[in-house]
Amino acid sequence: MGLIYNEEQQQLQDSAREFLAARSPVAEQRRLRDEAVPEGFSLGIWKEMLELGWGGIAAPEQYGGLEFGFQGFGPVFEEIGRHLSSAPLLSSVVLSASLLESMGSEQQREKLIPELINGQRRLALALDEDCRFRPERVGLKARKDGDYYVLDGKKTWVVDGFGADGWLTVARLEDESLAIFLVDATVERVQVDHLNLVDSRNHAALTFDEVRLPAEAKLPGKDALLALETVLDRGTACLAAELLGMSESLFERTVDYLKTRVQFGVPIGSFQALQHRAARLYVDLQLARSAVLAAFECLNDPEASATERSSLVSLAKWKAGEMAHRVSNEAVQMHGGIGVTDELDVGLYLKRIRVVQVQLGDSDYHCERYAATLR
Amino acid sequence: MGLIYNEEQQQLQDSAREFLAARSPVAEQRRLRDEAVPEGFSLGIWKEMLELGWGGIAAPEQYGGLEFGFQGFGPVFEEIGRHLSSAPLLSSVVLSASLLESMGSEQQREKLIPELINGQRRLALALDEDCRFRPERVGLKARKDGDYYVLDGKKTWVVDGFGADGWLTVARLEDESLAIFLVDATVERVQVDHLNLVDSRNHAALTFDEVRLPAEAKLPGKDALLALETVLDRGTACLAAELLGMSESLFERTVDYLKTRVQFGVPIGSFQALQHRAARLYVDLQLARSAVLAAFECLNDPEASATERSSLVSLAKWKAGEMAHRVSNEAVQMHGGIGVTDELDVGLYLKRIRVVQVQLGDSDYHCERYAATLR
Amino acid sequence: MTDIEQFRLQTREWLEANCPTSMRTPMPIDEMVWGGRNLSFVSEDQRLWFERMRDKGWFVPDWPVGYGGGGLDPQRLAVLESEMRRLRCRPPQINLGIWMLGPVLLEFGTEEQKRELLPPMARGEIRWCQGFSEPNAGSDLASLQTSAREDGDAFIINGTKIWTSYGNMSDWMYALVRTGPKEPKHAGISLIVLDMNSAGVNVEPIDLISGKSSFCQVFFDDVRVPKRQLIGELNGGWPLAKALLQHERRAMSKFSEISLPTHFDLLEYLRRYLPDASSPGEIALQQRAVSCLMEEHAFRLTHRRINETMRARQDASGLMAISKLVHSEQERDKFEVLLDVMGQRALGWSGDGFSERELALTNTWLNSFAQTIAGGSSEVQLNVIAKRVLGLPEAK
């Protein structure tokens, strides 16, 4: 690809924008919130997305995917951000299907990936345990007991974990290495609690109380941490694209407001102090866009090293997060009184941006990770 | 005192301002630089300062001081900053006389403090060894050898160290504890190199090559590190006051320029973006002033604990440093092209501010030190 | 003993005898007594303290006795206030009428208006709200559009007011309206008072990004207001509005003195949520949090400096001009750091997954966005500093 969208990506973006504007605009997100839909998304719209082929963008043809390449998620997540749309695309496809592809048995891959892609099944990744993202700090224990594993511990901030058909659960084995278990939602002694965050999406806390799983629930692939890193990089890039899309939309709304809102007889956008601040936001937006596109370019490049990948992905999430932070704060401030009312969509963007900033690592985390690639 | 100057302090400030404006204005600093005066100050003006009593502001009456209290140095160093004046008041009086007072023998105190106060003798503190201030990281070694000590190692950034009559040198003993030695300038095997920094003041590097000193050169007081901390806090507060004075003067010049410089037919100070930036500098200046005054109040308070003292002093240096940094950058930028010419005094302030920011600990150092007081 | 000393003694005795001990404790925001038609108390002590002070006329100790006040001279007023502070007495009643409209009525009202409006105010029988801001007139009050058209012995009001605190719980409103549609902006404004029960008044609470709020939007649809409820001259409302805004500033500072907003101590949260920072990112975050604490410390010192400056009768106007800006921005900055420290734990909206304090934190964080906008946005504050304090020329 490169640092501008190629023709296919452009088409994907156009069709995503058209679809989301029609079927999943910001008003839909407001409806989901006001009606307190527990899944945080609309099942119908999710099916439509999958019919458009979004589930199979990166998946191999043999599992029913389109093999379009990972680059296809860039424009899609940008548009998802722009429309504040909500769907389990990240949790069930980008994270879960990717993880199964690298860690699952051939049997698991053949059965599960097609189901994830076409929406027959929905999985979520259960990784976090702390309030700050630290994928290496896993405390949930998996103890071998004959032919079984016994899982004990807690997971939190499981995105789309409520109502999922199962959770890919990261656990620590007795030898201190990490393993990933496919925990079916029907299994006993898992307690699922809904966590209602400011973005009104689907977040869950899971409590595993001596949960017994058959041995084959453990994904057989080697080096779970390495596989996880690759998969998390993909998810992180998608979140960066979502931040970019949200911020761009919010920025456009703000610039429009500056042009139309009149105070003291002139549009407030004629005040130089606001002009300079808006110009600085534009600068930040452009730098962030370059970083996000570079991350997707790298994820799509089979020759890229793990270091290059984590460097560019962390750069993208860091820069998009910092930028989105500034854009959202300034959007509220520049809208003045009306900016803090729930009536305007500005607040919905602000809240979702804050959640995405934190998910899969905030700025401090990714700055630290980028620094590690410089050694 | 409190957070505004009392009557005596106000008088001290007025007289210092009058004196410095007449005898040591910015032009004098420019002259010292252009003529490359190696001491970086004028001996004549220094004597006049001492005749005004500045040397004895904080010193006990028994040693010829005025016992005015340490609070007297606040207004004096503020004015020194305002006029960019240069004198060994910090090095020889605030640091050296204080250190002798707490660590010297009765004999040393009685002989040396009066001499420092009246200018018969000039000492400098030799502490730094690294490019970042870390008073605890002393590598210069002092080895006991019969009735002698042998000093070996290097010191750098010794303020006013060139041409001094001696250096109070911080060294590490064989048992790893710190000690302070009075090294007379006449002693052999000390090499003095002049370091020409952007502020054109007197900075020296000292090389001790197996320097033999009589045992009594070691100040007899206990716990050199503790004494040093107290003394450094005093010096740090004075530097914060100097930063405050420099910044206030620079800010006033900048606001004047904004009012008088005409571009596109209007004074540039009517551009809202510049107005807001100037207003933010004013805010910073006020917060810094409060912090500096609080530090002096605390230094003057015999009941204040060491923790309170280091907390307030570090706050003052940190805030004054951050503020001075912003004020100096903005002063150059707002003056436009002429701001980067040597003709204007703006550059002289900028350069001196950068040096003072670093001396006795920069913002990172003092933020860390403040944090330690929160434990 | 001088008269004043005697008054102090009597006042102290009376307060000690009449102010219930439970009314000498800090007052949580939901225990404020607002007065008005729908008066209600959460405790018997609260009712007693309200009634005793009311009967002394000490809701408004310095108003003339004839209008229901306590008739105290400035010296005695100061004594009463200092004695109440000494005992930490809660204010027995809180009412915008007393703080804002009352003084303006005393200065600009007709004798008839004073007799009609002040005594119920002084007895806490009417709860007042304010109708200034409009959707298209925020910082720029002079461009307000709510109109009052003359019709016989009444005005007919049409339009809307926004950001009216407790509009839904108030009995009367004082409002700025446009009576002179052709006059230049400042010149066509009048001040009127009206009963919120009047036909055509509709009040809707405003939902904020932080959730439900006490702010309301008030709609006027052909609301009939008798002409005698015009305060001051027709089209002469602007100087009254300025007087009211000055009282507002004083009232705001009084309000912040007596109310106890939920305070979130950054240091406490640092210790709880980031007890041992070990990775470079965590350490950098910790140092950033410390910078934030240092800025707060410098501001607390500045606050003390304002007080000392005023006590020394020196000019504190420059320092006062920065106060609101710094405070509101520091609060916002503090929450930004708290969000970084607490991650998703600072982003809870509701439910058992979060502690009450965590949910309160989210709420306060989201409210902090309003603080840099309401009561003079940061931009307005910066304009004021640039022009009034630094003397920079009017923006071209």
Place this chain on the structure above:
Amino acid sequence: MTDIEQFRLQTREWLEANCPTSMRTPMPIDEMVWGGRNLSFVSEDQRLWFERMRDKGWFVPDWPVGYGGGGLDPQRLAVLESEMRRLRCRPPQINLGIWMLGPVLLEFGTEEQKRELLPPMARGEIRWCQGFSEPNAGSDLASLQTSAREDGDAFIINGTKIWTSYGNMSDWMYALVRTGPKEPKHAGISLIVLDMNSAGVNVEPIDLISGKSSFCQVFFDDVRVPKRQLIGELNGGWPLAKALLQHERRAMSKFSEISLPTHFDLLEYLRRYLPDASSPGEIALQQRAVSCLMEEHAFRLTHRRINETMRARQDASGLMAISKLVHSEQERDKFEVLLDVMGQRALGWSGDGFSERELALTNTWLNSFAQTIAGGSSEVQLNVIAKRVLGLPEAK
């Protein structure tokens, strides 16, 4: 083989034969050949390369042969440029005359002026400097005050120009002067050229905060300039000035392509001066430095994006509008961090106490302040982004 292919082959052969290998290396700033009356070379290769290219007319390959140019059409010009790039040939001569005045003369000059001025320019015999800015006309060029009064067949020039690069080493100047003192600002300006040896011209180098500089202030005291040295119409200089400024932008980017400014790699300095950050303050500093590196990285990617956007023939104007602002501010920010990392070691002015690189760093740091001012200050850049890119209304 087409003509063009043949030309490419011949050019390649000629360059390989005539460009000395030492002239195919990156060019340090002090090895630039500026042309002019006081021509001097640091090496024989330099002289050879200069003379050979001059004799081909390839200082100005696309100018007409009649004016001393190479007479190449655009296609052949592109071939020559790409072949020179391929061999990494240094530019044989650098001259503002060629880059800026020449094209304007070709478009606006009289035949006589072209015949007189272009050939010596094309042979590198005259070094040109520029007289635009004045102490009271920086960003606002239209308010320049240097006057040219008519006196018989000459103009008499009085006034001063500032920020003239290498004014003290140049032979001729092209300058904007005010010929119509009564006309509105833009309308009274003319473009003239003059010999710096003329009586009444005085040049003084400007000392900057970083030390000696190549910038000069030029003073005119009753300087007599023949009327035939007026370029374009009397009072018609403004459109020419705009054309010149456009060439200036192109020249600046060409200049930054061929010159090798001393680059300071933050990462390298981090490794050298802060090899093992251990205290919280040092770790926070390190993370701050990493943020700086990340911003630089994002900007490098943006630069690449500009190129890709242009290659795809899409609109890159918004991205180009941010480029100068971001670059100059990132440089300044980088030095701020370097100062924190290196402490006093970054603040050396002269002497053996500092390494050459440390002293160069101080110098470059202090020069970085000029970068956010010169060539369109950051404020001007922000105005341009706000208005041209975002379409915000003119400041009131």
